[in-house]
Amino acid sequence: xxxxxxxxxxxxxxxxxxxxxxxxxxxxxTLNRMFDTNLYFKCExxxxxGAFKFRGAMNAVLSLExxxxxxxxxxxxxxxxxHAAALAHASALRGYKAFIVMPRNAPETKxxxxxxxxxxxxxxxxxxQAREETLAAVVRxxxxxxxxxFNDYDVIIGxxxxxxxxxxxxxxxxxRFDKVLVPVGGGxxxxxxxxxxxxxxxxxxxxxxxxxxxxxxxxxxxNKRFIPSKDPKTIGDGLLTSLGDKTFEIMMExxxxxxxxxEESIVEAMRLIWERMKIIVEPSSAVPLAAILEGKxxxxxxxxxxxxxxxxxxxxxxxxx
Amino acid sequence: xxxxxxxxxxxxxxxxxxxxxxxxxxxxxTLNRMFDTNLYFKCExxxxxGAFKFRGAMNAVLSLExxxxxxxxxxxxxxxxxHAAALAHASALRGYKAFIVMPRNAPETKxxxxxxxxxxxxxxxxxxQAREETLAAVVRxxxxxxxxxFNDYDVIIGxxxxxxxxxxxxxxxxxRFDKVLVPVGGGxxxxxxxxxxxxxxxxxxxxxxxxxxxxxxxxxxxNKRFIPSKDPKTIGDGLLTSLGDKTFEIMMExxxxxxxxxEESIVEAMRLIWERMKIIVEPSSAVPLAAILEGKxxxxxxxxxxxxxxxxxxxxxxxxx
Numbered sequence: 064x065x066x067x068x069x070x071x072x073x074x075x076x077x078x079x080x081x082x083x084x085x086x087x088x089x090x091x092x093t094l095n096r097m098f099d100t101n102l103y104f105k106c107e108x109x110x111x112x113g114a115f116k117f118r119g120a121m122n123a124v125l126s127l128e129x130x131x132x133x134x135x136x137x138x139x140x141x142x143x144x145x146h147a148a149a150l151a152h153a154s155a156l157r158g159y160k161a162f163i164v165m166p167r168n169a170p171e172t173k174x175x176x177x178x179x180x181x182x183x184x185x186x187x188x189x190x191x192q193a194r195e196e197t198l199a200a201v202v203r204x205x206x207x208x209x210x211x212x213f214n215d216y217d218v219i220i221g222x223x224x225x226x227x228x229x230x231x232x233x234x235x236x237x238x239r240f241d242k243v244l245v246p247v248g249g250g251x252x253x254x255x256x257x258x259x260x261x262x263x264x265x266x267x268x269x270x271x272x273x274x275x276x277x278x279x280x281x282x283x284x285x286n287k288r289f290i291p292s293k294d295p296k297t298i299g300d301g302l303l304t305s306l307g308d309k310t311f312e313i314m315m316e317x318x319x320x321x322x323x324x325x326e327e328s329i330v331e332a333m334r335l336i337w338e339r340m341k342i343i344v345e346p347s348s349a350v351p352l353a354a355i356l357e358g359k360x361x362x363x364x365x366x367x368x369x370x371x372x373x374x375x376x377x378x379x380x381x382x383x384x
Numbered sequence: 385x386x387x388x389x390x391x392x393x394x395x396x397x398x399x400x401x402x403x404x405x406x407x408x409x410x411x412x413x414t415l416n417r418m419f420d421t422n423l424y425f426k427c428e429x430x431x432x433x434g435a436f437k438f439r440g441a442m443n444a445v446l447s448l449e450x451x452x453x454x455x456x457x458x459x460x461x462x463x464x465x466x467h468a469a470a471l472a473h474a475s476a477l478r479g480y481k482a483f484i485v486m487p488r489n490a491p492e493t494k495x496x497x498x499x500x501x502x503x504x505x506x507x508x509x510x511x512x513q514a515r516e517e518t519l520a521a522v523v524r525x526x527x528x529x530x531x532x533x534f535n536d537y538d539v540i541i542g543x544x545x546x547x548x549x550x551x552x553x554x555x556x557x558x559x560r561f562d563k564v565l566v567p568v569g570g571g572x573x574x575x576x577x578x579x580x581x582x583x584x585x586x587x588x589x590x591x592x593x594x595x596x597x598x599x600x601x602x603x604x605x606x607n608k609r610f611i612p613s614k615d616p617k618t619i620g621d622g623l624l625t626s627l628g629d630k631t632f633e634i635m636m637e638x639x640x641x642x643x644x645x646x647e648e649s650i651v652e653a654m655r656l657i658w659e660r661m662k663i664i665v666e667p668s669s670a671v672p673l674a675a676i677l678e679g680k681x682x683x684x685x686x687x688x689x690x691x692x693x694x695x696x697x698x699x700x701x702x703x704x705x
Contacts, residue, residue, distance in 0.1 A: 087408055087410075089430070108662040113662060337664055338699060341434060342664065343658055378658060378702070381702070383700065
């Protein structure tokens with residue numbers, strides 16, 4: 064893992080500062096009492112485009128610029144979710160065109176958001192193969208630069224800054240985090256968080272939290288080899304993706320444990336966060352609290368950072384209705 | 385209005401500091417762009433018990449203590465909403481018993497919350513007369529001290545601290561607020577806010593925002609005499625109450641204008657806040673943004689503080705479903 068060291072992480076922090084929101088860290092006395100612990104929620108649901116993904120996309124765009132890569136032909140990716148909006152917005156902020164390949168069945172609201180950032184949407188069939196082929200065609204036609212949603216060191220460095228900000232908060236308040244809990248899908252948020260923990264937060268265990276219906280990180284971690292999910296299913300729609308080779312490698316080196324949770328716990332945890340903290344988080348973001356609810360992570364008397372990934376969801380389709 | 389001056393307000397701030405949450409002030413670049421303005425949301429939905437009401441109840445309990453009033457027989461009020469939980473929690477924190485008269489049809493969740501703070505609930509018929517008679521009976525039997533939800537100077541002083549914190553934030557950031565928008569029901573939040581504005585915030589207009597279906601403050605303000613609502617109806621269930629004599633008097637002295645909004649605008653504003661800011665606010669809290677949506681308040685290029693009253697509502701009954 065010579066690719067990313069402490070200087071690269073700090074470089075990313077400096078690079079995107081001023082472009083990203085320094086999101087608040089919220090605590091909740093009711094939840095702390097409930098679990099006899101001290102939880103610190105890093106609220107990336109308040110990030111631009113409503114998710115941590117903006118950090119990675121912004122760092123990728125600015126890093127490509129710094130390396131004098133020609134971006135005059137625009138940037139491109141395929142995504143049905145938060146990375147689409149993130150790359151669209153980051154590109155627009157630097158005056159570049161963005162081409163976003165989205166599956167035909169992507170929610171209307173997500174398509175509107177991406178268009179709202181001025182990106183061009185190219186619809187395709189909702190299969191990974193169709194998405195990759197369409198993206199390749201876009202690149203052939205336009206000569207755009209691809210930014211992968213997670214399996215990319217620039218993106219990972221961008222994602223590392225959320226926990227880095229949390230560490231700075233801890234230094235200011237005199238709090239040392241015993242553990243940091245992160246939801247894992249493709250592994251970009253997990254990789255970035257574990258790198259920040261490794262280089263800047265002594266004694267902090269990194270725990271990845273994953274829905275059992277999409278448990279490729281868990282299987283890969285336990286078997287020490289990359290095992291992609293087959294037909295994953297979970298309400299945590301941001302976590303359906305399997306790891307990439309780069310995020311797998313970082314996980315094996317810097318993550319202390321991976322735990323899985325059931326769907327009912329995710330819904331219960333999400334509702335607890337909405338009701339008690341009065342913040343809107345997407346199901347994926349509730350996975351770490353679900354792990355605490357299930358007793359999978361010991362938190363009693365400890366200081367626990369919880370990485371909240373985002374707050375984008377359809378407000379007419381709540382999972383408890 | 386010799387009852388409350390700048391020293392009384394600062395005394396209240398000092399008194400309840402350490403008991404209340406210093407709630408965050410959030411901004412939203414999307415909403416600012418949408419209305420070409422600068423909005424600062426003072427998030428009392430993150431206050432203890434999920435509403436600003438805790439400030440007033442806490443100040444009332446501590447002020448009664450300071451004045452050596454005998455509280456050994458407990459505190460009492462009638463309320464179906466946030467004041468019930470607020471007084472229950474404030475009393476418990478100081479070791480006093482609380483008796484809360486609630487209408488039989490008060491939501492199960494609200495009753496559970498009040499019980500959760502250790503208070504005793506006395507159920508009655510859902511009429512104002514039954515509530516007042518039952519409360520009087522409780523006081524006769526137990527000798528408890530009544531704390532009115534809004535028509536009480538101690539309560540009003542407590543509510544003033546939310547905008548006072550906002551003013552301190554403005555001093556720190558170099559922001560002078562051109563206007564502060566406050567929802568109005570019984571007028572406690574409005575009175576406290578207008579007093580803080582009058583004594584501590586030069587050039588800040590205070591605008592009360594009210595649902596047109598419960599427009600007693602609007603009618604009273606325009607006609608310069610107290611006109612209570614008859615059969616009020618609004619989704620902003622915290623705003624059904626009419627003003628009291630104390631809050632009416634303060635409004636006439638310190639409030640610059642009152643505007644009314646339609647129900648559809650309240651729902652639209654509430655959804656905008658949920659979707660764009662990722663915070664959960666109750667319908668009453670969306671009334672100020674509804675006034676902006678309707679063009680009732682001019683905000684272009686200005687700095688506008690918005691007092692968010694709370695975030696308590698039934699998450700299974702959202703108004704856009």
